[in-house]
Amino acid sequence: MGNQYLLEVNELKTVFSSESGPVTAVDGVTFNVKHGEVLGLVGESGCGKSVTAESIMRLLNEKHTKYDGEINFNGRNLLSLTNEEMLGIRGNKISMIFQDAMTSLNPVYTIGDQIAETIMIHQKMKKKEAYNKAIDMLKLTGIPSPEKRIHEYPHEISGGMRQRVMIAMALSCKPSLLIADEPTTALDVTIQAQILDVINELKEELNMGVIMITHDLGVVAEVCTRVVVMYLGQVIEEADVDTLFSSPLHPYTKGLLKSIPKIDGDRNKKLHTINGVVPSLNNIPNGCRFAPRCTYATEECLNEAPLLQVIKDNQKVRCWNYRQLLKEEVQNNATTII
């Protein structure tokens, strides 16, 4: 049963030590990723998406960071591995693509050098083989005439191209898990669509699991199969993508969905917003973490923290009042059908 998952994150807790005391950036996050699945990790800025990803890669400065819980990858707990063992996993078994393609490449080397370097470290290949492999990878990501491109420096190619190079580099060792941290945020929509297509195709081809970190729900709808919504370091809702968009059960998710501007919307109508801002991690509300901003909040919400409950097949939510939302959704759906 446990082996069907590629990655199991179990009650992950990431605590930073800061001058004003410990700060819990990720608090008991649990989710799984299967082979060939794209898991979306969504939430506002500062909700712990990126920290979760960096915890999986163990990229955080361990002098100031404490982990708790388990991250099982292919049956091995990544949190208990030594640094040397992690070096063999990063880039080889798990790869990461960063948001900022503009600065993710070293300006002093050609892109061929940089892709080949990773291949040479992990696959123990000769330089020539590694270069040929790099050309193949670039071709795979849809870069035209890669044999010319590999001799160019990062400043000579465009942002979309650079992101493709990053993807080629991340996938060059055929990792079984790809973590994409807002891979398309810095790109314009046409390039964005191309990049997402590339990730989707390669996912099929290599049968890898993908964690797609984003705050763009359009991206989620486009590529993800399942979605985890995070708020202030916790998972507040998890569902497959269709369920999440058709019947969100957490007021926060609902608010997020309502806030998307519609292309045929009324120009004069104000967009829906969620009131307030994400509270600071030093000042976490006692009860439900979302309660101070929630329109459904009751006395219970302010005093007692809800747990992540399994509602129906493959939908979990952390809310006291999900039944009310469920009822509303049913009514809404009924009216739209009529």
Add this chain to the structure above:
Amino acid sequence: MELKTTAIDNVNISKLKNKTKLERRRLLVKRFLFNKSVLIGTIILLFLTLFALFAPLITPHSPLAMENANRLQPPSSEHWFGTDNFGRDLFSRVANGAQVSLTVGLSVAVITAIVGLIIGLYASYYSLLDHILMRVCDALMAFPDILLAVAIMAVLGPQPVNVVIAVTLAKIPVVARVVRSSSLVVKEQTYIEALKSQGASSWRIIWKHILPNILSPLIVQVTYIFAIAIILEASLSFLGAGIPAPNPSWGNILLDGKIVIFNASWMTIFPGMFIVFAVLGLNLFGDGLRDLLDPHSNKSIK
């Protein structure tokens, strides 16, 4: 699923690579020639190097041979730069002094560059090491250079090698600081994090990825260190704590000339002129290099 490895026309690739290489080299030469200060600096340094290498060979006089009859002679066709208070040929002494000064300067520049680079890189990467090394550097920098160098010379004894050691020790903290501050910036770049996420070891990140990004400030700094080392060596020798007599160096020729400055000004003028030229050349060269290597100050010359 297996990715197909395509056979690539290797000849074609190497041709292409050569073409871009040639293009880059052409651009570099052009930018070099357009940069007046680096051009003038290079010419001065080239002249000084040739002078140091060949001048001692073309003069018939030994720098140490004393001719009591010819003391304090003004410049003439026999003695181009005149003679000093022991009747030694000044041209020969200045030429040999050029060898000494340039050798000391170059050795100091190379050694401080290497040691400062290692200290700076590791200090920037490991924060505990940073605290320790930077406090040591602070302590060394708290002394005035010349005082520190004199103290070290007093301990080690007057030997040319010791001059190099003394000046190097005084200048390592400067280089280490420059390297550290530049690599702190590079270290926080996304591409370093991206490299970590690809499983690069710290060794590889430090030497293969941070180092090439900080080379230009290092090179510029090292040319200035070269110039400062020449001045420091001359100062030490002038104070009698540097190159020991009777071996010539620009500094101790100045010292010999000090007493007779009103009677035999050529003893002060010639070595002094060479010190000025060497330092001017190096500073122009360094300034020019900074402009050449800094991508932000590039004037677009295509």
